[in-house]
Amino acid sequence: MTGNGLFVTFEGGDGVGKTTQAALLEEWLTAEGSTVVRTREPGGTEVGLLVRDIVLHHRGEIAPRAEALLYAADRAHHIETVVRPALARGEVVIQDRYLDSSVAYQGAGRVLGRDEVRDLSLWATGGLLPDLTVLLDLDPGAARHRLDADDKPFDRLESEQDDFHSRVRAEFLALAAAEPDRFLVLDASRPAAELAADIRGRVGLLLR
Template sequence: MNKGLFITFEGADGCGKTTQIELLDKHLKSIGKQTLLTREPGAKGLGIKLREILLNYDGEVSPNCESFLFLADRAQHVDCIIKPAIEEGKIILCDRHTDSTVAYQGYGRGLDIERINYLNNIATSGLKPDLTIVFDIDIETSMKRVGKEKDRMESAGTEFFNRVREGYLEISKKEPERVKVINSADSIENIHKQVLELIDKLWQA
């Protein structure tokens, strides 16, 4: 059996990751592909408990602690869900993964990027996505989309989000083969078309 594909969806809050991942999942299923739609933090089981803390805990959380909680969730996710699905030949569509930690805790909160890369590598046992799509958007538009009900991560302020956005763009410059950027201010349909083009290229490679 062929090994599966691992595709991650990245970008700041409200950029349209979940909208696009669901559209792609629907499309792939409609053409007979086996997919696994999953997310970080908190795909299932223990991860859901970690997600609750990460998004809703209202006491002090040190940046280091926050990183390790995300990494703990990621290790569990990769070992118990993503790797088995790759072995089964599925196409894994993952809403946020390693680049979120680099963008948010690294560029956003100011933790050392090399150290985060090193820790990400331990959490994933070296697994890298075949393709990462970054949905790039200005903060005003994304905050309008998120609306008034913000979680702990979404309440961090405009400067933080500008650093996160720049972080994603830096990541794409460092790894242009893996990381592709789509302008997410476009319509849902046009963005979906661009996502399909990237998937086609991946199959042709």
């Protein structure tokens, strides 16, 4: 466990079901008596909401290195003001996206390099890594079909071409293979209830 609390992050491509599974985990933990802080990146703070609007909804071009730096700036503020205080209080932090997303989307998707982007995020967060990272893995084509069914406008990253999303998926899987103790990789095409049960099982072990 991280400090006195527990830090759980959800990762994966757009449309894999991270929000659904984070909500189900929060519901279960709260019923079990845990105090939960549910948050996301970017957008977990007032500053983060401003950054989120820039990186996901800005209509003009953003240079890839500038994009990576914006995510890192949001992450530094978010960890310092939200996540570390919650962990110090002994709470469970459930977070939608963290530094692995930057490594996958900016490092691989934007082809900036895994090590450079990871090092930037580790510096921004003072080296904080999650106790558990749940990677919901899904073929990008299937994920795109889910997004199409939502009938919502795509953001800047969702609008990228298929080869971008294929690089992102491959990088997520490579990260999980490199740190098997931290990652729980699940097939996101399975029913939501089955996925939730697997996640509860792993989190329950960590809490015990």
